[in-house]
Structures are given as C-alpha cells and as structure tokens.
Amino acid sequence: MNTVFQPPSPDAAVYVISVAAELTGLHPQTLRAYERMGLIQPGRTGGGGRRYSHRDIERLRDIADLTRAGIGIEGVRRIMDLELQVDALRARNEELLAELQALRSGLAARAAVQPTNKLPVLHQAVGQSLVVWRRGS
Structure with missing residues (x-):
C-alpha cells in the first residue's frame, strides 16, 4: 500500500513550544509573553500544551524582525x-x-x-426648445 505524504496545512497546530522557539530564534518565555500580549494565539492540546502552526511561526518571525528593527x-x-x-x-x-x-x-x-439600451428616445420638432431645470441650493 503506497501512502503519499501530505504536509500539514499552514494553520495546523503541530509544533511544540521548544520547536517553535528554535525555528524562530526566540526564547520559549518570549513566545509565552507574546501570547499574553495577544500577538499570537497558539493552539492547545487536550492537556493544555501549546501547539504552533506554520502560520504562527511566520508571524513570530515577523514580530522578531520588527522588534529587532526597534519597533x-x-x-x-x-x-x-x-x-x-x-x-x-x-x-x-x-x-x-x-x-x-x-x-x-x-x-x-x-x-x-x-439590445441593452432601454432609455427613451427624445424627439425634437423644429422650432421647439428643450429646457433642463436644475434646483438651486
């Protein structure tokens, strides 16, 4: 039986905090602090352990780049x-x-x-004028 490896979706929470910290170059305490600040919301296991997705990792890298730039x-x-x-x-x-x-x-x-033009056709007889009124403010 041949099985084809399917990588997880970008939103699948698969990385434990130590792996996420290593992939981003941040300390696990920094990841916890960013979560407390609301910058990141990792998934949770049934036991309460944090699980980070690929999208979370990218977001953490972006945060790290911005803070290193002095923001x-x-x-x-x-x-x-x-x-x-x-x-x-x-x-x-x-x-x-x-x-x-x-x-x-x-x-x-x-x-x-x-045909799509359903506007009425205006006919003018010779010697007649057409007046357009505009209300003033």
Missing part, C-alpha cells in the same frame, strides 16, 4: 493589525473582481441576444 510592541501590534486588514481587503477585492467579470460576461451574452 515597540504596540507598534508591532498595529502593524500586524494593518497587515490583516490589507489581506482581508485584497481578498475582498479579488471576490469583487470575479463578480464583476461574471456580470460582464452575463451582460455580454445578453447583449448579443437583445
């Missing part, structure tokens, strides 16, 4: 929050672009079948 914890928190917002906006933008493309495709298909 304080509150600055790091704000940067991380903004990055999450940017990621969410990018995802939403992709959804909207896909929806727009689908709408355009649907409109193009309907335009081939029937």
Whole structure:
C-alpha cells in the first residue's frame, strides 16, 4: 500500500513550544509573553500544551524582525493589525473582481441576444426648445 505524504496545512497546530522557539530564534518565555500580549494565539492540546502552526511561526518571525528593527510592541501590534486588514481587503477585492467579470460576461451574452439600451428616445420638432431645470441650493 503506497501512502503519499501530505504536509500539514499552514494553520495546523503541530509544533511544540521548544520547536517553535528554535525555528524562530526566540526564547520559549518570549513566545509565552507574546501570547499574553495577544500577538499570537497558539493552539492547545487536550492537556493544555501549546501547539504552533506554520502560520504562527511566520508571524513570530515577523514580530522578531520588527522588534529587532526597534519597533515597540504596540507598534508591532498595529502593524500586524494593518497587515490583516490589507489581506482581508485584497481578498475582498479579488471576490469583487470575479463578480464583476461574471456580470460582464452575463451582460455580454445578453447583449448579443437583445439590445441593452432601454432609455427613451427624445424627439425634437423644429422650432421647439428643450429646457433642463436644475434646483438651486
């Protein structure tokens, strides 16, 4: 029986704290402190042990890079929050672009079948004027 190795998903909590500390170059106490500050939320085992995902490891590396660059914890928190917002906006933008493309495709298909301009046609007889009123503020 051949089994194919499937790597865990980026969100699978698989690394114990000692491995996460080694992979990030941070001390386990630093990881615990970042958790207390709300910068990271590792998964937990049934017994309460911390388990870090690949995404957690990347986030910890980003935090370490920012703090080494002289950015304080509150600055790091704000940067991380903004990055999450940017990621969410990018995802939403992709959804909207896909929806727009689908709408355009649907409109193009309907335009081939029937004309889309349903606006009334204005006719002017010779000698008549057309007046457009605009309300003043």
